[in-house]
Amino acid sequence: MDNVDLLISRFLGGKSSAAEREDVLKWINKCPENRKSFFLTKEIWEASSICSSEIISEETKQWQTLAWRIDGLLQKEKIIRRRILVKQFFRIASIVLIALITGWSGHSLYLRIKSKTTNVGYEMVIASKGQVKEIFLADGTHVWLNSDSQLKFPTEFTSKNREITLEGEAYFEVKKNEKSPFIVTTRTHKVKVLGTKFNICEYPEDKIIETTLSEGKVKVLAGDKIVDLLPGMQSRINTETLDVRVGQADLDVHTAWIDGRYEFRDKPLEKILSIVERWYDVKVVYPAEMKQMCFSGVIKRHKPVNHLLDVISALQPIEYSISDSEIILKKIR
Amino acid sequence: MLDENELVRRISDSDHEAFKELFLRYYRPLALYARKFVLPESAGDLVQECFFQFWLNRKSFIVHTSLKAYLFAMLRHRCYHELKKKAALQHYENDTLQRLRYEEWRYFETEESIFYFDLIEKTKKSFDKLPPKCREVFDLSRQRGLSNKDIAENLQISQKMVEKQITKALKIFRNELSDFLPLLIFCVSQLLLVVIRKVFF
Numbered sequence: 001m002d003n004v005d006l007l008i009s010r011f012l013g014g015k016s017s018a019a020e021r022e023d024v025l026k027w028i029n030k031c032p033e034n035r036k037s038f039f040l041t042k043e044i045w046e047a048s049s050i051c052s053s054e055i056i057s058e059e060t061k062q063w064q065t066l067a068w069r070i071d072g073l074l075q076k077e078k079i080i081r082r083r084i085l086v087k088q089f090f091r092i093a094s095i096v097l098i099a100l101i102t103g104w105s106g107h108s109l110y111l112r113i114k115s116k117t118t119n120v121g122y123e124m125v126i127a128s129k130g131q132v133k134e135i136f137l138a139d140g141t142h143v144w145l146n147s148d149s150q151l152k153f154p155t156e157f158t159s160k161n162r163e164i165t166l167e168g169e170a171y172f173e174v175k176k177n178e179k180s181p182f183i184v185t186t187r188t189h190k191v192k193v194l195g196t197k198f199n200i201c202e203y204p205e206d207k208i209i210e211t212t213l214s215e216g217k218v219k220v221l222a223g224d225k226i227v228d229l230l231p232g233m234q235s236r237i238n239t240e241t242l243d244v245r246v247g248q249a250d251l252d253v254h255t256a257w258i259d260g261r262y263e264f265r266d267k268p269l270e271k272i273l274s275i276v277e278r279w280y281d282v283k284v285v286y287p288a289e290m291k292q293m294c295f296s297g298v299i300k301r302h303k304p305v306n307h308l309l310d311v312i313s314a315l316q317p318i319e320y321s322i323s324d325s326e327i328i329l330k331k332i333r
Numbered sequence: 334m335l336d337e338n339e340l341v342r343r344i345s346d347s348d349h350e351a352f353k354e355l356f357l358r359y360y361r362p363l364a365l366y367a368r369k370f371v372l373p374e375s376a377g378d379l380v381q382e383c384f385f386q387f388w389l390n391r392k393s394f395i396v397h398t399s400l401k402a403y404l405f406a407m408l409r410h411r412c413y414h415e416l417k418k419k420a421a422l423q424h425y426e427n428d429t430l431q432r433l434r435y436e437e438w439r440y441f442e443t444e445e446s447i448f449y450f451d452l453i454e455k456t457k458k459s460f461d462k463l464p465p466k467c468r469e470v471f472d473l474s475r476q477r478g479l480s481n482k483d484i485a486e487n488l489q490i491s492q493k494m495v496e497k498q499i500t501k502a503l504k505i506f507r508n509e510l511s512d513f514l515p516l517l518i519f520c521v522s523q524l525l526l527v528v529i530r531k532v533f534f
Contacts, residue, residue: 005500005503005504006496006497006499006500008503009496009499009500009503010496013474015480015481037507040507040510040511041503041507043452043510044456044503044506044507044510045475045503046365046368046369047365047449047452047453047456048456048460048471048475048476048506049365049475049476050361050362050365050453050456050457051457051460051472051476052475052476052477052478053476053477054476054478055361055364055365056361058364058373058377059360059361059364061377062360062364062377062378062380062381063353063356063357063360065381066356066381066384066385067349067353069385070349070352070385070388073388073389074347
């Protein structure tokens with residue numbers, strides 16, 4: 001057996017001669033036991049090189065290569081991870097940026113629309129007592145505003161209608177615009193025109209609103225009534241009954257105030273004095289019995305108020321006295 | 334020694350040290366196993382490739398059987414492809430060694446591969462059990478690859494004494510491992526014998 005082991009070890013170590021190899025083979029083929037023994041020895045022979053310096057150095061070499069490959073891989077992974085992070089960052093940043101831009105532009109757009117709607121602001125022109133004002137509206141309409149009156153109008157006409165509000169008396173020369181009717185609203189009526197010249201007188205103390213047309217065509221709307229006026233005609237609306245009457249008018253009488261004159265024919269003193277109060281910014285005190293006394297004549301704005309009072313006192317048994325912004329009329333008995 | 338599951342967990346966290354430990358634990362058995370089928374140079378590269386693949390898959394690796402079985406199976410696969418590649422390059426009918434390796438590959442099932450790992454572990458232990466003189470000679474012969482003549486000169490003993498020590502070592506080994514390998518050997522032996530004849534004669 002010793003001899004066989006020697007043979008096998010030389011055989012496995014590649015040191016046996018041809019004759020010895022033949023012997024080994026013969027021995028192996030002799031019986032299954034021998035065969036088994038041979039292969040067991042072969043396995044042991046191969047396995048016993050586990051501690052050989054050759055395989056240890058190979059192990060070291062292979063590990064170095066492997067470690068180098070892994071480091072490279074880790075480096076690459078790190079770079080990829082960083083690249084993904086950067087990509088992610090830019091993706092999020094762009095989303096945020098888009099959101100911000102959208103929000104900002106939306107907000108500014110909203111502000112612009114809002115400012116546009118609120119910017120169509122209204123302007124109020126007030127002519128106090130003793131004043132007459134001349135106004136040019138944005139559409140080119142020319143307005144004279146009588147004393148103690150106010151006009152409210154948009155600084156810009158954007159809507160389809162040109163709508164303004166009047167309290168008191170005004171004379172309009174409306175710029176023609178077929179597409180956009182000009183509408184004057186007062187407390188009790190509306191006047192709708194395209195392009196004309198007309199006068200509206202609606203002082204609150206008067207119970208009659210007068211709309212006088214000098215040129216073109218107007219529609220007067222009061223309550224459920226609509227009246228078309230032709231040049232030289234006048235509508236008179238009773239503010240209490242909303243009764244509308246239309247008649248011929250003396251144009252000069254109703255538009256003379258623009259030139260600083262007030263013409264009146266058979267007007268009660270009450271009416272005349274209310275104009276005096278307005279024009280000269282004074283308070284007139286007089287007994288109630290004088291209210292219905294009628295006069296005809298002309299008041300000229302540039303003339304002192306005495307002038308008128310002198311005329312009145314000459315016509316009727318009336319005397320007057322003037323103190324600080326107050327005129328007192330008395331009947332002479 | 335770290336538990337295998339712990340080792341795998343740490344490797345999946347890209348732990349370099351844990352991976353080195355795994356490598357040192359399995360490299361040599363794997364390399365020796367591969368050397369049965371392919372040339373020693375290729376064997377080392379194939380094992381390295383296995384470990385590299387393992388590293389690539391470390392994040393998704395799940396141990397179904399054992400780490401050992403997984404690595405051996407992977408190596409077997411690579412060996413097979415290597416053999417096929419070789420076979421494509423040269424007619425392996427003419428290359429009997431190639432043929433032998435291929436046959437051996439076929440008969441070494443995965444289970445036996447794991448067995449093989451144990452054999453090597455056991456061999457290592459048995460080696461420590463050899464008597465000092467015997468171990469010295471066997472070490473010089475098998476592990477340092479010296480010729481009997483060189484050993485005899487080195488140790489100042491006769492060449493016959495060297496051979497005697499080597500056979501003694503083999504006997505001890507066989508006694509230590511005899512009940513360890515019979516199944517494996519039986520499987521392989523029948524067919525290999527035919528091939529071995531062609532290889533060596």
